[in-house]
Amino acid sequence: MEEDWRRDLEQWLEPYLQALANKTRRRMCPAYIAGLIGPGDRKSIQPMAARIDALSYDRLHHFVGAGIWDSAPLEATLWRQADELVGGDKAWLIIDDTALPKKGKASVGVAPQYATVLGKNANCQTLVSVTLASGEVPVMLGLRLFLPESWTSDTARMAKAAVPEAFRAYRTKPDIAIEEIDRIIAAGVRFGCVLADAGYGLSAPFRQALSARGLCWAVGIPRHQKVYPSDVQLIFPVAGRGRPRVRHVPDVKSLAAHTMLEEAKWRKISWRRGTKGRLSARFAVMRVRIADGAPQRIGAAGAQHMPGEEAWLVGEHRSSGERKYYLSNLPADTPAKDVAGAIKARWVCEQAHQQLKEELGLDHFEGRSWTGLHRHALMTMIAYAFLQTRRLAQTGRKKKSLRSAPSAEPTGCTPSYP
Structure with a gap:
């Protein structure tokens, strides 16, 4: 042999x-x-x-x-x-x-x-x-x-x-x-x-470089990564005094990823068959805008990052009780099962x-x-x-x-x- x-x-x-x-x-x-x-x-x-x-x-x-x-x-x-x-x-x-x-x-x-x-x-x-x-x-x-x-x-x-x-x-x-x-x-x-x-996914320049090259990506993120609702609007705030505002600002504040998913629907998703049966976990999936645009002072909220690329925000609740969070720019019509499958393929x-x-x-x-x-x-x-x-x-x-x-x-x- x-x-x-x-x-x-x-x-x-x-x-x-x-x-x-x-x-x-x-x-x-x-x-x-x-x-x-x-x-x-x-x-x-x-x-x-x-x-x-x-x-x-x-x-x-x-x-x-x-x-x-x-x-x-x-x-x-x-x-x-x-x-x-x-x-x-x-x-x-x-x-x-x-x-x-x-x-x-x-x-x-x-x-x-x-x-x-x-x-x-x-x-x-x-x-x-x-x-x-x-x-x-x-x-x-x-x-x-x-x-x-x-x-x-x-x-x-x-x-x-x-x-x-x-x-x-x-x-x-x-x-x-x-x-x-x-x-x-x-x-x-x-x-x-x-x-x-998440060691790479937490880097906005890394995610943005992938998108600039026209690449699809799915990355881990820390739980405190800020995001906006997907329907966030940019508005001109009314100035109470002084000169009128010259820059748009978001109409809502950004939230940490884990906070954004607190009210989301979590459901069991199986992404593939392993040696001991189907592999599954509970996931929450929603469309968001990533708060990784240019920083700007927004009233009393102080310096905030403007809304950037639209993406999937994904939460994973494992059987051990651990929760993990992810972002992906896979298309908006991608089924949740496929988004989860992409995330879990990294193993x-x-x-x-x-x-x-x-x-x-x-x-x-x-x-x-x-x-x-x-x-x-x-x-x-x-x-x-x-x-x-x-x-x-x-x-x-x-x-x-x-x-x-x-x-x-x-x-x-x-x-x-x-």
Whole structure:
């Protein structure tokens, strides 16, 4: 069986190897990926090299950490294969991040920050992830390191970690996500809707950037995100004294998302079938205008954000008692079941993160440089795409069946503006 998958891997990797003109690199790439897939609890370079008699530690380390080669052609091949496997109008592009706990402070980007895997602040690296998924099948497209300000403000530290000049300016995680989305769109990867959790959904510039690109999106938000009723009107208030008002103001105040949904009708909605039956929760869904326009002083209410894009406001009441809130610019005629299905489709990226770490050693890299970390991450993504292709082939699932699960129809999304 091991010989079978190794033989299949060699054949499957041929498009990648064509981009690695050097003969030695053409040997190192399959060896590194086979080391990630093969047996062994630790997938860092030293134990992988110890399991491969024909290759030395120095050669593997040089390939991933110091060798002069361009990863862009390999990345383009990965994206093309992912698009062929799961891309299309009904595919999801899922934005998230994952933490790699680290000791010390020399590894690129490591700093005390919130680690999702631990649910608390910890010393770690944070990678912004981009996943293409159809139904329950995810393929990871991108893992880009987030650099905290403690790094971007220290030029000597970045130079020592060999951070390229183009990435030394501080960028928020939503900024990085938009840059990655633009690259994926330019490469022709097909998807219908962008999904993200509240870490990204709370960012008005992130949501607005997606809408400006004509993309459909469904994102988590904090409970205190302000919204207006969908029928809010802009009026000229009557000035009691002084000069007449020259700017419109909303005729009602904005409300926090959880307050807006207090009087809404909550109903049970099932979005798909899981291994233990139908998955369902109680949802409240209503159309609103997001309070993320330009700030303006509105009488005694003080500075308020003007009404922005019209969107779905969604509340989810889970069986645990926890409540979550979301916004989506899916069209106004989208059924509530499909809006809920879009929101809940994001879970597959968490499955991908877990498998990349537990099966392929994403968090096992022990190098300190920017290039080494990103090449290691790319190798794990290529390995993951190979495993997904092989798993689908073994189960006999066709591309059509990948899309049979109920999902929102994300095509034809036209963002609505005031």
